[in-house]
Amino acid sequence: MTIRARLTLDPDFRIAPVEPRLFGSFVEHMGRCVYSGIFEPGHPDADADGFRTDVLELVRELGVTLVRYPGGNFVSNHRWEDAVGPVEQRPTTLDLAWRSVEDNRFGLNEFMAWTAKARVEPMMALNLGTRGVAEALQLVEYATYPAGTRWSELRRSHGVDKPHDIRLWCLGNELDGPWQMGHKTAREYGRLAAETARALKRLDPALSLVACGSSNSSIETFGGWEAEVLEETYDLVDYISLHAYYDPSDGDTDSFLASAADMEHMIRSIAATADHVAAKLRSRKRLKLSFDEWNVWYQSRFGGESTLEWAKHPRLIEDRYDVTDAVVVGSLLITLLRNADRVGVACQAQLANVIAPIMTEPGGPAWRQSIFHPFALTARHARGEVLRVEPDSPGIATEKYGEVPSVWATATHDPATGALTLFAVNRHRDGPCELEVKLPAHLAPVEHLELADADPSAANTAAEPHRVVPRPGTGLWCEDGTATLALPPASWTMVRFAAAAKE
Numbered sequence: 001m002t003i004r005a006r007l008t009l010d011p012d013f014r015i016a017p018v019e020p021r022l023f024g025s026f027v028e029h030m031g032r033c034v035y036s037g038i039f040e041p042g043h044p045d046a047d048a049d050g051f052r053t054d055v056l057e058l059v060r061e062l063g064v065t066l067v068r069y070p071g072g073n074f075v076s077n078h079r080w081e082d083a084v085g086p087v088e089q090r091p092t093t094l095d096l097a098w099r100s101v102e103d104n105r106f107g108l109n110e111f112m113a114w115t116a117k118a119r120v121e122p123m124m125a126l127n128l129g130t131r132g133v134a135e136a137l138q139l140v141e142y143a144t145y146p147a148g149t150r151w152s153e154l155r156r157s158h159g160v161d162k163p164h165d166i167r168l169w170c171l172g173n174e175l176d177g178p179w180q181m182g183h184k185t186a187r188e189y190g191r192l193a194a195e196t197a198r199a200l201k202r203l204d205p206a207l208s209l210v211a212c213g214s215s216n217s218s219i220e221t222f223g224g225w226e227a228e229v230l231e232e233t234y235d236l237v238d239y240i241s242l243h244a245y246y247d248p249s250d251g252d253t254d255s256f257l258a259s260a261a262d263m264e265h266m267i268r269s270i271a272a273t274a275d276h277v278a279a280k281l282r283s284r285k286r287l288k289l290s291f292d293e294w295n296v297w298y299q300s301r302f303g304g305e306s307t308l309e310w311a312k313h314p315r316l317i318e319d320r321y322d323v324t325d326a327v328v329v330g331s332l333l334i335t336l337l338r339n340a341d342r343v344g345v346a347c348q349a350q351l352a353n354v355i356a357p358i359m360t361e362p363g364g365p366a367w368r369q370s371i372f373h374p375f376a377l378t379a380r381h382a383r384g385e386v387l388r389v390e391p392d393s394p395g396i397a398t399e400k401y402g403e404v405p406s407v408w409a410t411a412t413h414d415p416a417t418g419a420l421t422l423f424a425v426n427r428h429r430d431g432p433c434e435l436e437v438k439l440p441a442h443l444a445p446v447e448h449l450e451l452a453d454a455d456p457s458a459a460n461t462a463a464e465p466h467r468v469v470p471r472p473g474t475g476l477w478c479e480d481g482t483a484t485l486a487l488p489p490a491s492w493t494m495v496r497f498a499a500a501a502k503e
Helices: 053-062 073-077 108-118 133-144 150-157 186-203 224-233 253-257 260-280 323-338 372-381
Strands: 003-008 014-017 024-026 066-069 093-095 100-102 121-125 168-171 208-211 239-246 288-296 343-349 358-360 366-368 385-387 395-398 402-405 407-413 420-426 433-438 443-451 476-479 482-487 491-499
Touching (some): 003 407, 024 288, 053 108, 053 358, 053 366, 066 108, 066 343, 108 121, 108 133, 133 150, 133 186, 168 186, 186 224, 208 224, 224 239, 224 260, 239 260, 239 343, 253 323, 253 395, 260 288, 260 323, 323 343, 323 372, 323 407, 323 420, 372 443, 372 491, 420 433, 420 482, 443 476, 443 482, 482 491
Parallel strands (some): 003 433, 024 066, 024 343, 066 121, 121 168, 168 208, 239 288, 288 343
Antiparallel strands (some): 093 100, 358 366, 385 407, 395 402, 407 420, 420 491, 433 482, 443 491
């Protein structure tokens, strides 16, 4: 059965500019994300600093603009001082978050050297779980103050003469969660975050700061946590964070394909909460959101931290992603773009091996997972301004989210070139969708790619790294300012339009 949908693309109806920081990622000291992921001295493709150049090439291809580090749950028990200075003098420590033995061979300065090679902006997280204001100030001074003070001179003695250019800092991580080292109530965290922010702004008023929001939308404190925290921090911070992971393990595929409905609900709920606090405080500031952890995660397959044995850099939640997972990731990217007026930062978690678009083998190859492709193409071609796109399509009944539209879409327009790019997902699993697109008459399609497969469980592996890739779409035709395209069942599609050649 073919369903029919329609939408209009008009460059005059804009939401917001495309923020490059929407295409962020996340590197945490968890499993093999760092060790044998981005960093593996002795690997055939490692450079002089121990960074895997095969992974660096994939990171650049992925189009990542920003990377959050070093956690995540890891940061709330982390002493940054343990991971700087001569490597042979660094202590081996225990990471309580993931029950891992950490030898601290990779730390702040190694990460910053890696970001320079990857050509990404750093986003640093501060430990406000087991540490506080003084330690946060010391880290920021070490990292960013030029010279002449205790902590800046310590950095210089470690071989880093110039200060690191780190403008974006997270005030802790998921401190609403009882699993977090240093878990706090909203009032406790809000006061600590406010005092830390006040001190950091005194050190450098140009810093951008992210306050911790709720860990997910199902936690009991969702909404209320943000309201309490922002009453303490609203005029001191630049963002409030959101985190969300979507689990396909329960077999409810229709709800899984509609995961973006929850992401949009989270964004709109927390934006409304922030606006309520602004009104209450008589503030004219409009707070942005940082969706700095999001992805598909087969979370129900993970037995929890208490089931882990102490180990050094273990294989941990190395999920294999299939076609359906990639379609959902594409729909989540669409949602972030659709809310670009409020979401200023977003980080897919994580970058390598751990629920990641890039997989590696120690001493062996690196390859792209299925979810790599919608991210890379969106990051590459979402340029200019996000357009207001409202598809008119039949609904699909889902157990978790009620009725959702079968077609989920957005588009961007680049005023400099006139190019227009459409991103669309067909959530319907039982048949294709004929999508009618009204667009400016002077535009014509120049590229049509779709990610779909007769086997929605198909995935890429080291043996078959190109099993799932975007392929040229079929069934696209244009006439009199209308493009009609066939969206395959459970698919992600991108169509780029450019000014038609003059005859």
